[in-house]
Amino acid sequence: MSALEKQLINRISKAGPISVADYMTECLLHPEHGYYATRDPFGTEGDFTTAPEISQMFGEMLGLAIAQAWLDQGAPSPFTLAELGPGRGTLMADILRATKGVPGFHAAAQVHLVEASPVLRARQIERLVPTHVTHHDSIGTLPDAPLFLVANEFFDALPIRQYQRDGDGWRECQVGLEGDKLAMGLTAPLPVPALDHRLDDTQDGDVVEICAPAQGVMAKLADFIDAHGGTAFIIDYGDWRSVGDTFQALKDHAPVPVLDTPGEADLTAHVDFEALARAATPLSAHQMTPQGVFLERLGITARAQALAGKLSGEALDSHIAAHRRLTHPDEMGTLFKVLGLTRADAPDLPGLQRNQSQARPDGT
Template sequence: MTPLEQILKSQITTQGPMSVAEYMSTCLLHPEYGYYSTRDPFGAGGDFITAPEISQMFGELIGLTLAQVWMDQGQPAKIALAELGPGRGTLMADILRTAKAVPSFAQACEIHLIEASPKLREVQAATLSAYTPVWHDHVNQLPSDLPLYAIANEFFDALPIRQMIRDGEGWRERQIGLDNDALAFGLSISAPLAALDHRLSDTKDGDLVELCAQAPLIMRTLAERIQANGGAAVIFDYGDWRSLGDTLQAVYAHEKVPALLKPGQSDLTSHVDFEALITDLPCTHSRLTTQGVFLERLGITDRAQALAKSLGGTALEHHIAAHRRLTHPDEMGTIFKTLALFPKGAHPPAGYEV
């Protein structure tokens, strides 16, 4: 039993079953035993490897895309370059290195990082020691008077979700309680839910729909800043258009495990509902695009071939494998999607279509 498991059981005993959202939030961000509070989960030594850790090409292409947006929008003298959930800081470091190819763009960047984990803030500070980033707990703390250039790679998948199961014209919420002193899933009583009225037409009894309350609020904040001051946001995550089915998953030591196993020691994520992200935004958004198609539009294969010329042996094999992992339909190329936000009337960022 993990230390956090005992805390969860005590809470359920005294307060009753908890939602999946509360369980996720506690497991990931408990100040003493939370997954992100106690470790660096990224890279070969962690539980998962994100696109920036796979290859520098990912960050390079995003950096060039943002630099092009900056030029298209009149080269403002100062911008907020922000990343939501910066991991180890690798993506931001790659973007900033690439930005040096456009010196005036690099000089305009004021770096802001949205990070809740004190442990990861320490890692990011080391990775970005040549710069002076400013950390924030919430997106609404970003500067409100600067053009916003925002990046979110595998950020929304870690936000807490509720899981609702269709029951006639109402919904029953999936909850976590106790069964013979073991954490176990159960269901609430059936009740209507206004937030899911629009899903009564495309679901049937027993269908499960996931809701993330935080995601639309975060996207609206980004959209309002971008529409008011200019800039763009690029979002990368695994998921699809419109939630349907149970996508909650846990990873421990690079292996998928049951979601209620090892709370606080396994990573918890869910697939992103991209439709919910872009509903009723005040700015323009691009079409949803697969990561592989997006990267190919930006010329990742040409970049890969250029880098390969100076490589050989094992390094070359790893480089080829990295290109495949980022773009191939059987790897990250299809399950990972991307979309962009940008002001009404502005050109979409390179690689995106409307």
């Protein structure tokens, strides 16, 4: 039994069941025993591998897309180049390398990283030398300036609350106890005004997930971009509208039960992109696009072919596999989606198509 599990059992035994959001927060961010507070979870020695760790091509494509959006919006200077949840700093390093030939881009860019983990902050500083990096605990302290932002696998780790449909109301899923072990349970039926609009497309027993922190981040992001200009590229796994239980845990690159070894496994849930777009009003949301389609539109295959010409043997095989993993529909190409956000009067974003219907608050 982990140290955090003992603390959670003691807390629940005294005060009663806790929400899934509270459980996720404790497991991921507890200052002593939280998953992100105590380790570097990335790569083959960690618990999962993200797209920037798979291939430099991912960051290169994103970097050039950001630079083109910056040029299309008049090349403002200075501007904030920001990343939410930057991991080891690999993505930002690839973005900076890919854009070093864009005239004026590096001179105007001020790099800001939103990162809660002290372990990962140290990795990011090491990775990005000699670039000056400013760290933030939250998006709210970013400077008042044009904001060009990327968030790759950031929103999936934010705490969710789960609700199960029960007639015209809902029961909230909670973490409680069965004997002396953690167990999932349900509250009594209760109204949830935030889910009134989901009574039309769900039925008894359906699970819907709400991520209030994600909506708060998006609202603040919208304030920055609406006031100062800029854009955001959001890449994560999920779909346009949440339905079903997607709460999951990963340890040593394999799924594990969500209540096992709290604090020692990564906890995530699929992202509800419709909710993100709603929260970003009045920004214009470009059409949610599969990652593979997005990367192909940006020219990843041509880049892969150019790199392949310098490789052979196992290195070439690994390179080909990385391209497939990032783009193929049976791998990350379809599971992961891209959402782009700009002001309504801004030019279209590279790799994405503007879809006014998805930008509306009612999603129609």
